[in-house]
Amino acid sequence: MDFRFTDEQEFFRAQVRDAVDRLVRPRVAEIDARAEFPRDLWDEFARLGYFGLRHPEQYGGMGADTVTSMIFFEELARGACGFFMAVTVQMLMGTYFLGRFGSEAVRERVLVPAIRGEKIAAICFTESQSGSDLGGTRTSAVRDGDGWVLRGTKEWITNGPICDFATVVATTDPPAGLKGLSFFLVEQGMPGFSRGKPIGKLGAHGSVTGEVVLENVRVPGDHLLGEPGKGVSYLGDILNQVRVMTGLAACSIAQEAMRDAREYARRREAFGKTIAEYQLIREKFARFWATREAARTLLYRAAWMIDEKLDCLREAMAAKWLASEMCLRAVDDATRIYAGNAFSTEYPPERFFRDARFLLSGGGTHEVLLDYLGRAYLKEQG
Numbered sequence: 001m002d003f004r005f006t007d008e009q010e011f012f013r014a015q016v017r018d019a020v021d022r023l024v025r026p027r028v029a030e031i032d033a034r035a036e037f038p039r040d041l042w043d044e045f046a047r048l049g050y051f052g053l054r055h056p057e058q059y060g061g062m063g064a065d066t067v068t069s070m071i072f073f074e075e076l077a078r079g080a081c082g083f084f085m086a087v088t089v090q091m092l093m094g095t096y097f098l099g100r101f102g103s104e105a106v107r108e109r110v111l112v113p114a115i116r117g118e119k120i121a122a123i124c125f126t127e128s129q130s131g132s133d134l135g136g137t138r139t140s141a142v143r144d145g146d147g148w149v150l151r152g153t154k155e156w157i158t159n160g161p162i163c164d165f166a167t168v169v170a171t172t173d174p175p176a177g178l179k180g181l182s183f184f185l186v187e188q189g190m191p192g193f194s195r196g197k198p199i200g201k202l203g204a205h206g207s208v209t210g211e212v213v214l215e216n217v218r219v220p221g222d223h224l225l226g227e228p229g230k231g232v233s234y235l236g237d238i239l240n241q242v243r244v245m246t247g248l249a250a251c252s253i254a255q256e257a258m259r260d261a262r263e264y265a266r267r268r269e270a271f272g273k274t275i276a277e278y279q280l281i282r283e284k285f286a287r288f289w290a291t292r293e294a295a296r297t298l299l300y301r302a303a304w305m306i307d308e309k310l311d312c313l314r315e316a317m318a319a320k321w322l323a324s325e326m327c328l329r330a331v332d333d334a335t336r337i338y339a340g341n342a343f344s345t346e347y348p349p350e351r352f353f354r355d356a357r358f359l360l361s362g363g364g365t366h367e368v369l370l371d372y373l374g375r376a377y378l379k380e381q382g
């Protein structure tokens with residue numbers, strides 16, 4: 001067993017860290033306060049070539065393995081949470097199905113500009129009546145000659161209000177529930193395709209979120225991504241990547257919140273000594289350090305298992321849950337360390353506290369993850 005990253009991976013991490021330190025971190029407070037999509041920052045990151053990390057070199061990508069891509073996500077999450085969300089949708093879910101199933105023409109026309117950052121991607125699952133329960137999807141796709149006609153409204157779509165194209169899950173066989181789901185590419189400019197206004201959000205400012213509306217949008221045959229009715233069977237691999245990516249974001253948010261709280265605890269005095277000298281304050285740092293190490297180790301193990309093509313559904317789910325709960329506890333502890341000052345927007349803890357709430361839905365709600373893990377454990381023999 002060797003838990004070390006390779007020299008190449010360490011070098012890559014240092015490069016990404018430098019880019020995040022130079023380009024993103026100085027703007028974190030501004031991005032949070034403005035709550036707008038920072039297109040200039042997006043363009044700068046696109047120029048660095050990272051958007052194609054997971055895609056083959058022939059389309060302008062880097063063809064990186066899972067562990068390397070997770071290093072990127074972990075470093076990026078040290079910056080602005082909303083920018084992280086916008087970028088990760090572009091790099092993972094928003095372009096995954098194009099890369100896997102898109103025709104050559106679609107890849108050249110849509111995937112290549114997306115890798116260059118010129119076109120913005122969205123992924124559309126959620127509807128007003130169906131979030132965790134994908135089987136409740138009502139957006140429909142009906143065959144029309146050699147194409148399909150899509151109809152429905154998607155909600156809570158990251159990049160939705162600014163997307164140039166979207167991968168949409170729709171039912172091609174409503175009575176079949178989950179077994180009737182299929183993926184389609186829809187593009188801005190197609191008659192009937194429209195984007196909602198950004199909704200106000202608790203945190204993750206800097207990513208814009210809203211509706212994507214499909215009013216009888218006709219798409220050509222090669223916009224069906226994969227086979228009809230097989231959509232759910234394609235999700236395993238990419239959802240595990242999303243879970244690990246989300247867990248590593250949790251590790252980074254927690255790390256930033258606790259590092260900041262540590263500085264505060266070293267400075268702030270009460271009853272004649274710094275608050276860092278009180279055991280009940282130190283306990284918060286000890287718990288953070290121990291639980292983050294444990295979660296992060298399991299996350300990278302799951303990433304390694306994806307690269308080794310090993311089944312890691314349980315590891316990815318458990319790691320995402322552990323890391324997110326660790327983070328929610330850490331950002332809460334940071335507010336306790338700051339006490340009254342945590343309530344002020346002048347100090348960072350309230351931003352970490354708000355941003356971390358996205359972890360509870362991204363990559364699966366914790367009730368759904370735990371329900372699956374509990375059922376899987378109960379089925380085990382011996």
Ligand SMILES: Cc1cc2nc3c(=O)[nH]c(=O)nc-3n(C[C@H](O)[C@H](O)[C@H](O)COP(=O)(O)OP(=O)(O)OC[C@H]3O[C@@H](n4cnc5c(N)ncnc54)[C@H](O)[C@@H]3O)c2cc1C
Nearest residue numbers: 123124125126130131132133156157158361365367368371
């Ligand atoms: C910032 C942000 C960005 C997002 N971006 C996107 C995006 O880009 N694309 C997209 O498609 N969606 C996006 N979403 C939506 C997100 O995927 C959903 O919020 C998530 O799937 C959960 O669905 P829901 O909110 O409808 O909750 P529900 O599924 O309605 O769940 C409500 C509650 O019931 C619980 N519950 C549900 N089923 C079970 C069960 N079987 N057992 C036990 N408890 C259960 C849940 O855990 C939760 O506590 C985004 C959400 C946020 C907050």
